Amino acid sequence: MDSKNKKDQKPKKSITSKLFPFFKTANPILTDADLDKFVYRSVSEKKFNSGVVKFSRLYALNKTWVKYLLAFILGLIMSIATVLLVEVTGLYTGGFAACLQGIARLVYTAMMKHASGDNAELVANYVFNGLFWGLYLLLNVPLTIFAFKKIGKSFAGLSLTYLVTLQLLGFVWGTIPGMHSVQIFGDTSTVNAYLDNFGVKSIIFSPNWFPNNTPSSLVPTDYPWSPAAWANGSTTATHDIKTDVIVENISKAFLLLVYAVIFSVVSAFCYTLMFILGGSTAGSDYLTIYWSQEKNKNVGSVFIIITSVSMLIGIMMGTYGSGALIDPKHYAGWQYFFSANLFTSFVWVLLNGVLIDKWFPWHKLIRVEVYSSNVDSINAKLKTVKYTHPATLVSAQGGYSGQQTKMLLTICMVVELPQLITVIRSVDKDCLISSSYIADIDGRMTMQRQAF
Numbered sequence: 001m002d003s004k005n006k007k008d009q010k011p012k013k014s015i016t017s018k019l020f021p022f023f024k025t026a027n028p029i030l031t032d033a034d035l036d037k038f039v040y041r042s043v044s045e046k047k048f049n050s051g052v053v054k055f056s057r058l059y060a061l062n063k064t065w066v067k068y069l070l071a072f073i074l075g076l077i078m079s080i081a082t083v084l085l086v087e088v089t090g091l092y093t094g095g096f097a098a099c100l101q102g103i104a105r106l107v108y109t110a111m112m113k114h115a116s117g118d119n120a121e122l123v124a125n126y127v128f129n130g131l132f133w134g135l136y137l138l139l140n141v142p143l144t145i146f147a148f149k150k151i152g153k154s155f156a157g158l159s160l161t162y163l164v165t166l167q168l169l170g171f172v173w174g175t176i177p178g179m180h181s182v183q184i185f186g187d188t189s190t191v192n193a194y195l196d197n198f199g200v201k202s203i204i205f206s207p208n209w210f211p212n213n214t215p216s217s218l219v220p221t222d223y224p225w226s227p228a229a230w231a232n233g234s235t236t237a238t239h240d241i242k243t244d245v246i247v248e249n250i251s252k253a254f255l256l257l258v259y260a261v262i263f264s265v266v267s268a269f270c271y272t273l274m275f276i277l278g279g280s281t282a283g284s285d286y287l288t289i290y291w292s293q294e295k296n297k298n299v300g301s302v303f304i305i306i307t308s309v310s311m312l313i314g315i316m317m318g319t320y321g322s323g324a325l326i327d328p329k330h331y332a333g334w335q336y337f338f339s340a341n342l343f344t345s346f347v348w349v350l351l352n353g354v355l356i357d358k359w360f361p362w363h364k365l366i367r368v369e370v371y372s373s374n375v376d377s378i379n380a381k382l383k384t385v386k387y388t389h390p391a392t393l394v395s396a397q398g399g400y401s402g403q404q405t406k407m408l409l410t411i412c413m414v415v416e417l418p419q420l421i422t423v424i425r426s427v428d429k430d431c432l433i434s435s436s437y438i439a440d441i442d443g444r445m446t447m448q449r450q451a452f
Contacts, residue, residue, distance in 0.1 A: 055272065055273065055276055057418070058273065061277070064154075067158060067277045067278065067279075068157075068158065071161040071162045071279055072161055074274060075165025075169070076165055078162075078166050078266070078270050078281070079166045079169035080169075080173060081263060082170055083174050083179065084182060084184055085262060085263040086101075086263060087180070088179070088182060088183065089183070090188050090189070090203070090256060090319070090341045091259055091344060092311055092314045092318070092341070092345040094284070094348075094349060095281075095284035095306060095307055095310050096136065096139060096284050097310075098307070098310040098311045098313070098314030098315075100132070100136050100139065100314075101132055102315065102316065102317030102318030102321070103317055104129075104131035104132040104135070104318070105128070105199065105318035106317045106318055106321050107128065108124050108125075108128040108199050108322075109198045109322040109326065110325060112198045112199055113198060113325065113326060125175070125180070126175060129171050129174040129175050130171070132174065133167045133170045133174065134167070136283065137164070137167045139283070140160075140163055140282050143282065143286045143287075144156050144160055144282065146290075147289075150290055151286070151289060151290060154278055154279075155279055155280065155289070157279075158274070158279025159279040159280045159282045159285070159286070162280075163282035166281075185255055185259065186251075187255075188201070189201065190202050190203055191248050195331070198322070198326055199322070200326065201318075201319060202339045202341060203252050203253050203340040204249065204335045204336055204338075204340070205249050205250070205253075205335075205340075252340070253344070256340055256344045257344050257347060260345065260347045260348040261347070261348070261351065264347070264351035264355065267348070267352050268351075268355035268356050268359065269355075271285075271360075272359040272360045275356075275360050284306045284307065284310065287306065304349060307349045307352075308346065308349060311346065311349060315337075315341065315342050315345065316337070319336070319339060320332075320336050324336070364437065364438075365412070365413060365414070365438040365441055366411070366412060366414045366417060366435050366437055366438060367409070367410075367411055367437075367438055368410050368412060368434070368435045369407060369408070369433070369434040370408040370424055370431055370432070370434075371407055371432040371433075371434070372406075372431030372432070373405060374427055374428045375407065375408045376393070377427050377428070378424050378427045378428060379391060385423055387420070387423070389410055389411055389412045389416075390410060391408060391409070392408070393406050393407070393408055393409075394406065411438065411441075417435060
């Protein structure tokens with residue numbers, strides 16, 4: 001292109017230049033006439049609500065009977081979720097309950113192995129549910145006493161309400177005939193018909209799922225695949241047995257993962273609301289709350305540590321131990337321990353802990369700025385409610401009015417923000433409150449405990 005054509009070519013106008021014609025260059029020099037055109041137009045007033053804290057309205061809940069009612073409802077929700085998403089699927093619940101769940105499954109397998117009579121399975125099912133729900137209730141008697149003395153009366157009362165509701169209703173749901181065959185999203189029982197007959201829930205991916213040297217006594221009479229056919233890798237049919245079993249296990253493992261994710265969300269929701277109400281889900285949560293207060297640790301982090309250890313013990317007994325109890329020669333390999341049940345159970349533990357930390361950011365700090373003409377009165381009100389966090393009054397000049405004003409600056413825990421806003425609004429309902437997370441802090445400050 002020659003220079004003449006370049007000169008004749010007009011530059012394209014940007015969107016900014018079209019909207020504001022006086023912005024012709026990257027650094028425009030505006031005249032008074034241009035500035036007269038640049039005016040902030042009047043808009044209607046809009047109210048903003050703080051969204052930093054999830055379920056913020058519950059923090060300011062003062063009616064005791066409402067708290068106990070909510071604890072009952074949360075226990076009801078978790079009882080249904082535990083039966084349908086844990087008990088019948090092969091997942092493991094959290095905390096000390098996972099250990100007791102492992103014992104219950106081990107006892108059930110032992111009873112089924114030595115079962116005799118027409119009602120043997122029915123009796124074993126009642127024993128399983130009694131151990132699954134009853135042992136945990138008994139274990140919590142000394143733990144509730146510990147919580148009552150070390151943490152608080154209200155905390156122990158709310159936790160006990162949730163616990164009794166969960167355990168009693170869970171036992172009722174679990175003993176309903178046919179409940180254990182209910183699979184909401186799909187069947188996650190093992191494809192090994194022999195293990196399934198004894199109630200063992202284990203999904204593995206080893207091609208030696210049915211060992212070649214399995215004695216005929218271990219093969220159910222109605223099982224169509226003989227050990228010889230398994231050794232050859234196929235039957236007279238066109239399907240490859242090993243491939244079929246592995247593919248079926250993968251699909252069942254995926255379904256088990258779906259159950260784990262859903263249970264993570266439901267349990268984290270119930271756990272979080274119980275913490276906000278001033279209680280817990282009992283069991284290991286008693287120790288979690290106590291340790292978190294004493295060591296200033298996040299609830300979710302402590303929960304993951306305690307639950308992971310309990311989960312390993314539970315799976316060692318309930319899944320791996322149950323299979324080894326039936327026949328240690330063939331069902332005690334490492335494949336039966338590192339199963340999909342182990343993996344998906346830890347998925348729900350980790351996801352649950354992450355969600356609790358997100359929804360209940362107990363020890364995260366936040367910077368709060370209050371812009372009001374009644375800052376002195378707000379500061380006086382904070383003293384009357386024994387607000388112990390650092391609060392600073394900053395003198396300033398209004399940019400619009402030119403009058404002297406003050407700003408209150410404070411740092412508190414995120415979970416305390418709803419109560420702090422309530423106190424501030426009781427003095428000045430129209431003031432502006434700005435809050436932002438603090439990434440890091442160096443120094444010492446007085447920390448308030450969660451009110452239990």
